[in-house]
Amino acid sequence: MGNNLDALTTVFTEFYYWVTVVFMFLIHVGFCMYEVGASRRRNHLHTLMKNTMLIPLVTITFFYFGWWIYFAFPAWPMSINWEAAAPYAPWSENMGTHLGDRLTGVFWAAFLLFSWTAASIVSGSVIERIRSGAFWILAVLIGSFTWIIDAAWGWHWDGWMVHILGYHDAYASGVIHAIAGGFALGVLVVLGPRIGKFADDGTPRDIPPHNTWLVTIGLFLIYTGFWGFYAACNVPIISPSGIDGLITGETWTATNIYLGPTTLSAITFNFLMSLSGGLMMGYMVSKGDAFWTYSGGLAGIITASAGNDLYHPIQAMIIAGIGTWCAYKLHFWVERKFKIDDAVGAVAVHGYAGFIGLVICGFVLWGAPSSPYDGYATVNPLGQFAGAIIMFVVLGFIPAWICSKILNAMGLLRVPKEVELLGLDFSTDEAYEAAVAEVQSAEKAGL
DSSP: OOOHHHHHHHHHHHHHHHHHHHHHHHHHHHHHHHHHHHHGGHHHHHHHHHHTTTTHHHHHIIIIIHHHHHHHOOTTOOOOOOHGGGSSSTSSSSSSSOTOOOOOHHHHHHHHHHHHHHHHHHHTTTTTOOOOOHHHHHHHHEEEHHHHHHHHHSSSTTOOOOIIIIIOTTIIIIIIIIIHHHHHHHHHHOOOOOOBBBBBBBBBBHHHSSSSHHHHHHHHHHHHHHHHHHHHHHHHEEEETTTTSOSSSSSSSEEESSOOEEEEHHHHHHHHHHHHHHHHHHHHHHTOOHHHHHHHHHHHHHGGGTTTTTOOOHHHHHHHHHHHHHHHHHOOOOOOOOOOTTTTIIIIIIIIIIHHHHHHHHHTTTTTTTSTTTTOOOOHHHHHHHHHHHHIIIIIIHHHHHHHHHHHHTSSSSSSSSHHOOOSSSOHHHHHHHHHHHHHHHHHHOO
């Protein structure tokens, strides 16, 4: 009977993660549609290709070293766990066709889709002015390096942030979203605004989405994929003894990423309630603006995600509304104050909402266990705030700013003014030369 249960556990878990990966692929389909809908006609192909080609680049680099980092650095900067990481090095027997290991590939793929998501969040914020090559370098930096370090620290059952700080982030308010928002902000500070975004007196001009329908469908696909993302953050268990005897009394159950008990039913309640709270607040605070209503739904989920394994559904709805209101207000304040041109509001929807969600979680779940293992700090406001700073600033903003400054100094970050005016889809040599001549003629005429 024990052997039968073990076999059933393996087969079910393999299929479970395979299904969640397929659902999460819709996140990337949604991002592609969303960004094309938000960009102007002359930049559609560049926007789409920029986001498409991160798939092979991040996949290959994540295979070579990203997945290894997750198992090597949970205790970093104190030590590197070479022994635990060895089975996940690219030359390991587990990282290939291996009938004795049915789980590594699908589990790797689930984390890989998280990597794509982190890079795609950055992609939307920088549309219509970044060089493709520069973006792809940045995508590999966050997708296969910085975000997986934060996952090792704060999204691993033995991560030092969980153990020492009591950090809790069940569905990645910080681990994916705060870091990606902070990373996008670091790039935008160096990249600068699109031509024409700000008037001579510094007043921001609205550049509305080219196709609201594409934006709408794209965001609904992201919602769908995000639901799969929630399921992928759980670990299914079919065993009377659970994991190491931590969970008892249930034959069919599941855990969160920290191996604490939860259920798909619980996260279904809270996913839908936080989506609804975000949509309602987005509609109210934007006075019915379609773009910010749909984005508000996403911001609501992201805000509540840190504690959605333990929140009551009504708590999830309220927290989602608070985060959405703050993200909306902060987006326009930062835009006016610092002249930051975030084309799709990614810094606000993902970064500010994720940061706020972590902080709120510290208060609402104060004293709750961060992990089922003995000796771990409990969830607390200080630990969550410190975690939010680590995610948004230390692993998000700072690496992106440094890398962007280097690329900019080498002339590799931003397209030339003439290409931006012409459109990134049509910048052939002949068209570029014609655009340069046209701009030079206009400058001589004082236009």
